[in-house]
Amino acid sequence: MHTGLRWLLLLCGLASTTATCDALLFVYFTEDLRAHFALSDRSDSFKFKTVNSGEPIPELAVLPPGDSVRDPYVARATDGVYRMVATNGKNTGGGTGTTDTILLSESNDLLNWTAWREIPVMAPYKDDIRHTWAPEWVYDVQAEEYVIFWATDWKPGHEHFEPRCDHANLRRFSFWAVRTRDWQFFSEPSLMVDPQCMVASFAPMQYGDGGIDGTIFYDDTTGKYSLFYKDTRAPTDTVDFDTLQHTSGIRVAATSDLSDPASWTPQPFPANGTVGPWGTEGPELIRPIDNSLQIFFDCSFQPTPPGYPRPPYGVAVAPFPDGLTTSLAWKTVEGSCVGRGDSESLVDFPMGATHGGFLCVSAAQAAAIASKWP
Numbered sequence: 001m002h003t004g005l006r007w008l009l010l011l012c013g014l015a016s017t018t019a020t021c022d023a024l025l026f027v028y029f030t031e032d033l034r035a036h037f038a039l040s041d042r043s044d045s046f047k048f049k050t051v052n053s054g055e056p057i058p059e060l061a062v063l064p065p066g067d068s069v070r071d072p073y074v075a076r077a078t079d080g081v082y083r084m085v086a087t088n089g090k091n092t093g094g095g096t097g098t099t100d101t102i103l104l105s106e107s108n109d110l111l112n113w114t115a116w117r118e119i120p121v122m123a124p125y126k127d128d129i130r131h132t133w134a135p136e137w138v139y140d141v142q143a144e145e146y147v148i149f150w151a152t153d154w155k156p157g158h159e160h161f162e163p164r165c166d167h168a169n170l171r172r173f174s175f176w177a178v179r180t181r182d183w184q185f186f187s188e189p190s191l192m193v194d195p196q197c198m199v200a201s202f203a204p205m206q207y208g209d210g211g212i213d214g215t216i217f218y219d220d221t222t223g224k225y226s227l228f229y230k231d232t233r234a235p236t237d238t239v240d241f242d243t244l245q246h247t248s249g250i251r252v253a254a255t256s257d258l259s260d261p262a263s264w265t266p267q268p269f270p271a272n273g274t275v276g277p278w279g280t281e282g283p284e285l286i287r288p289i290d291n292s293l294q295i296f297f298d299c300s301f302q303p304t305p306p307g308y309p310r311p312p313y314g315v316a317v318a319p320f321p322d323g324l325t326t327s328l329a330w331k332t333v334e335g336s337c338v339g340r341g342d343s344e345s346l347v348d349f350p351m352g353a354t355h356g357g358f359l360c361v362s363a364a365q366a367a368a369i370a371s372k373w374p
Contacts, residue, residue, distance in 0.1 A: 028356025172210030208233030249274030
């Protein structure tokens with residue numbers, strides 16, 4: 001192991017491995033708007049190698065006419081099935097005819113995938129919404145059902161917000177959700193959380209575009225669900241995008257009840273701190289071993305390194321459970337967002353990789369994936 005990485009992992013109490021997380025699978029998209037895979041060789045390595053020669057995964061490259069894959073996310077359900085959801089639509093999840101749908105594919109072994117299926121999660125609001133972005137799902141332990149959630153914003157004059165929240169910015173994003181037990185029948189969509197309704201979190205900085213790119217981590221020791229998301233805010237009322245990004249980044253809110261939008265509370269972030277660098281988005285949290293947390297993020301608005309088509313990926317580490325409650329627990333891994341990928345860097349992600357998901361896999365699963373798609 002690289003000495004710098006070992007020091008960082010020891011600092012955060014992470015220097016161990018488990019049989020259930022021998023390696024990491026990275027599922028992402030690129031400018032071709034298809035799903036790609038990459039693998040690390042172990043769970044404490046942040047250097048990923050592409051599979052299938054960097055080309056899209058064939059089974060996941062076949063899509064209904066006009067559809068495309070953005071923001072893929074995969075996790076294993078309680079029935080043992082891996083379910084991948086993704087943003088649908090070439091126009092960043094807001095294309096004609098795809099605004100109200102997300103994509104779903106399923107696999108029993110990460111090798112054989114079903115054809116993408118369109119799920120019209122926002123059908124009742126099809127004429128009102130502008131985007132349905134970055135879907136993910138989490139199992140609601142109390143209700144014994146799955147919650148599929150995403151970020152939505154509204155066309156002018158067609159907004160649907162929680163009545164108790166009278167925030168002035170009607171163009172902001174909020175998180176909506178549907179529920180299912182069998183992945184065949186889905187509930188009506190409803191508001192899950194509006195970040196800018198958490199006034200204590202935004203005051204006095206009540207400017208910004210709300211929250212996007214949510215991922216939820218369930219802590220079975222406390223029964224709390226932690227939402228890590230791209231929190232977009234500014235210190236003053238501004239239309240300058242760069243100014244907005246420098247005070248935006250990954251933040252956290254928590255609840256014990258996924259069914260109550262009013263139950264979410266922001267976690268403390270001293271001095272307007274974020275998890276990882278400013279301007280990052282697409283957070284994905286995993287817990288590879290009992291005492292560790294890792295969060296991966298798309299460095300979208302960081303400076304683009306020479307020779308790169310876009311800012312690369314990054315990762316931060318924290319001890320569990322400290323990383324769920326304070327940004328101070330997180331340490332950004334050397335080389336994040338820089339894109340060197342050389343021997344001095346502790347990270348290496350596929351060039352051009354954009355907003356994706358991360359999954360713990362066994363050594364046998366990693367070997368099978370690498371064998372099927374060399």
